[in-house]
Amino acid sequence: MFDKTREFFMARFLRPKPIGLYRYGSDGLDGDLENLSFADPMPEAMRIYGSNFYGPRNVYGGGARVSDRNMTTKLRLTGRKRRLVDFEGQQHMYLVSRRFIDIVEGFQKEIQYFPVECSWTDGSRAGQFFFFFTTVLLDAVIREKTTATCTPLRSGGGLWQPKGGEAFAFDKSRLGNIHMWVDPNMPTEGALMTEALHDALKDAKIESFYEWTYSEEI
Incomplete structure (x- = not known):
């Protein structure tokens, strides 16, 4: 009862909302985004439900700490130049601004993020953002x-x-x-x-x- x-x-x-009519993509310029993994030791609950989790790039990741091995530090944004937002999805992960992180850290410290230098397809700088995960x-x-x-x-x-x-x-x-x-x-x-x-x-x-x-x- x-x-x-x-x-x-x-x-x-927590879901990204596309801006305008298009979903824009990106390419990792270093690292190996196809081979990201959770850090060891993985929580026991993650092991029990392992068949449901395909790594940090499964539907925005999260639930455990992520290994920095193979994580990209440089991301090339495709499509036309545009005003970048604080929160969006790229490479099946959350890509966020420092402002977003500061707000979440005011509520909890169990988060993890990796700095990513973003550029446009012509090579010009788009700014620094972060791949972001909750570790809970x-x-x-x-x-x-x-x-x-x-x-x-x-x-x-x-x-x-x-x-x-x-x-x-x-x-x-x-x-x-x-x-x-x-x-x-x-x-x-x-x-x-x-x-x-x-x-x-x-x-x-x-x-x-x-x-x-x-x-x-x-």
Whole structure:
């Protein structure tokens, strides 16, 4: 039976929002982006759910510390020159500004980021940004208060596949002071963030992430 004294709250998925009509790509000019890996020792929970995780470049990465081996330090942005935003997705990872990092660090220190010097296809400088990860892997879903279905996996655990109209409840006591994390049962959804962190990013006019709520308070 669900304990009614437990505190639950709303959370959101952190997703990049394309600017304008186009999604722009990029090329790594050094390192080897095809062979990024998590750092050792990998958390036990990551080992248990290993079949669901394909490395740091799977849906923006996160959930464990990333090895700097093969990480690029130079990124060439394709497409026309444009005003760069604080938050976007490149190479299936979060590419963010220092301003974004400063806000998140005000909420939690369990994050990791790698500096990346960005340039345009003509060789001119576009600025310094960072590949960004939360290092927290945590299952905080209160199953008794969640209306979505979790599909069991042969390897153990289960798989949430959020759909419209379904609601998730999250247990605040499991998170403590964490505000951004990856759920091991949602490996294809990207990082989750609390409403407090979402509001701070929005108030600071951080561009550009989706603002709709996937997980509803119930």
